[in-house]
Structures are given as C-alpha cells and as structure tokens.
Amino acid sequence: MNQKLSFLQTQFPALLRTLPAGKKGAWGLMNAQQMVEHLTDTLRIAAAQITYPPALPPELQEKTRMFFLSDKPFKENMRNAILPAVPPPPRTADMQEAVTEMEAAFEFFIRFFEEQPERRTLNPMAGEFTFDDWIHLLHKHALHHAKQFGLEV
Secondary structure (H helix, E strand, O other): OHHHHHHHHHHHHHHHOOOOOOOEOOOOOOEHHHHHHHHHHHHHHHOOOOOOOOOOOHHHHHHHHHHHOOOOOOOOOOOOOOOOOOOOOOOOOOHHHHHHHHHHHHHHHHHHHHHOOOOOEEEOOOEEEOHHHHHHHHHHHHHHHHHHOOOOO
16 A cells, blocks of 8 residues: 555556647546546545535446456546536646645545544545545546556556
C-alpha cells in the first residue's frame, strides 16, 4: 500500500506535469487537463467533499466493488455511470493549476482519513470504501489514465 500511496503523492503528479493540457489520449474524449480535473473530482468523492447517490443497484455494486478492488485493469473507453457523455470544459486556467488542485485534493483526502481512520465513504458505483480501498482504486485509476496518455510508469 505504501508504494501505491507514494506513487499517487509524488511520481504521478510529476508525470502529469509533463503533459500538454490539450493533449488527447489514445482513447476517450477528455484531454489531459480534463483528465486531471476528473481525477481531482474522484479524490473529492473519496473524501466525501462531493457526494452522489448510488449509481448502480446493490447486486451490481458488489460485482463492481470486486472488480475495483482487483488487480484487473480498467478497459479502454470504460463508461463511468456518473460522468456526462461529453466532458465539461476545463475549470482551471492551465495544466499546472489543474495538477496543483489535484495535489491539494489528495492532501485533503489523506488528512480526512488520518483524522477519521475508521471512516468509510461512498463510492457511488461500488458502495462504502475504506482508506485502503480508495488507495487501491485511485492507484488503479491513475495507471489507467497514465496508459491512456502514454505516460511511462
């Protein structure tokens, strides 16, 4: 778990800073800046700053949870039930600001769970997640987007 945490805190943001904001991925509709903002939103969901009602029925949530917590990678163009079909325009001024915002969201997420280590927060597609569950999923999610944008991990 420490390697995943370290990757998310240091290596991944450094890799993201090398991407041009408008770069398109090998699949999907988001450009690099939109992808980073999407990752920030995921961190805010993990820290209960953004909440969504469950997006799947209970029987599909458990199946999704098992996949999210597995080591199987996400498929290209995998549909996220809570995302709009067309990505929103970037909300930050540039890529550097987007990565800085993501880093701040990650630090908030860490503090949130340090202060409440037993806390569980709602993953709208897979039910209640612990800190360790989120770290696993966030790492898997980061690797998916690194691959999408050709980042060497």
